[in-house]
Amino acid sequence: MARKKKKVGTYPSGMILFSLTLALFLVGFCGMLAIQSKRLVTYIRENYEMRAFLDKDLDTRKLTRLQRTIAERPYILKTSDSAQISFVPKDVAAKEFIAETKEDFSKFLGENPLRDSYRIKLNEEYFEETKLQQVKEDLEQIDGVFEVVYQENLVDNINRNITKIYAVMSAFALILLIIIVVLMNNTIRLALHSQRMLIRSMQLVGATNGFITRPFLARGIWQGFLAGVIAVALLLAALQLAIRNLPELAMFQDPEKLAMLMAGIVGLGVIIGFLSTYQAVNRYLGLSLDELY
Template sequence: MAQLNRPPVRKKKLGSYPHTMVVFSITLALLVIGLFGLLLIHAHKLSNVVKENIEMQVYLERDLPDAQLLRLQQDFSAKKYIAFKNSQPQVRFLSKEEGARQFIDQTGEDFKQFLGDNPLRDAYLLKINPDFSDTTNLRRIEADLRATSGVHEVQYVQSLITSINQNVRKLSLVLLGFAVILTFVVVVLINNTIRLALFSQRFLIRSMQLVGATSLFIQRPFLRRATLQGLVSGTLAALLLLALLQYAYLEVEELRLLRDERLIGVLLLGLLALGAGIGFLSSYRAVSKYLRMSLDDLY
């Protein structure tokens, strides 16, 4: 009697599809590539921030009239290599009096007391557009500014900028190489996950084929399911990525300065497209393979 009252044990159906395992595996793979994508975005933004702070000091001839000073500011502001912030050209006039005050504040020494005069010159401080921050363009900019009437000298920290450009170039190549390798690994991982999941469906595919179903009819439900799983995985990965990003911003407030909403949005949409695309293609290849296999090869 005890055996008769025992509840039936639910057995796993032969050929059942491991939905949770597939979604979990694809989500983790997409999350890894998303984290690396965030690293690339923030590194790119940091590079731009450094380049946006490249500044040239244009020292002027002495005793220039106000009209010429105004004309010089207008000419500098119209240059295509000048950086803009909030639609305003980043051109600032620094008078020799203000320069003297800054020097005294920084050093604590009043050089005018023993020199009897202010030897500094009026200057314009120009911030350079990041697109023109390479060494070749900076030299051309320097030559262009030197040729301007009323300009005495042009200065910028050439060695520092050259070092920054070289380091940024090396870092970009290294990160790009890692991105290519990581993308390849993730694609292979997702492809193998779906192929292993479809391995349990090979007899179902053959059964449908034996009763006369066309290849398109057999493939359609598998392709639809794999694409949907890719979208779900991409959505989960995007949500996890946003949660981790917000946590990082709470812990390190300065990271918000490197946030790029447009590129982050492109990354999240890319995760959705990558999940759906790889799911569709991997499922198509796997089902096509089982459709072409002989019955003996299925065992």
């Protein structure tokens, strides 16, 4: 029975495809975590509230004018052309205070000492201590505003923790990328080991390095593309499963950035497949006959 001839550019690729798919899936998973955490940070910052306590005995006309004045400030969060300002009468504030503390101060004070207030949400870029202090000072200069309060230490703590989380995730992603490159180089090099003598034979009959390299590169690019597509499919399946079990995650999705991430994973697979194959083939092209054995 005739022995089947080897064709240049063909080599065992199952392990390469599996390894690259797994590596790209891990990279994509890190990217998805980064996107979700960014949306979560934005949600936290945009739902952070300042309280603007008002002067007493303001009539409806003055309250309307005051709310309009505050809404025109550039730091006020606006969604669907609506400023995120909500009026809280002092009676409602008293009920909230009693529900939280379980203490009814009206029984021993005889009156409600609280003031009407506005709860104000700010744009994300103002979520830092110096800018919040400037916002506070600006609001307190408006006629009708008695005092503006916010949790000062909370902002700094949140920002510090966010910075730490991003630093850890970036370091992990960088380490993972280095491991992937090293792993793929070694895996493809081992896979091409069976082709080393065929490469040498083609050199002996006068084939150029470009002619020898071309089919290997084409196969490496195809493997990278296929691994990227499979990794994307697995990531989307994992995301849908997570949303199905935890519906609250749906509000933290960013379709545009998610699409960019998926395209980047496929592109990264193609680049890794190309570069790793190119490096491995060039290594065998430069070996002598004794080194090949």
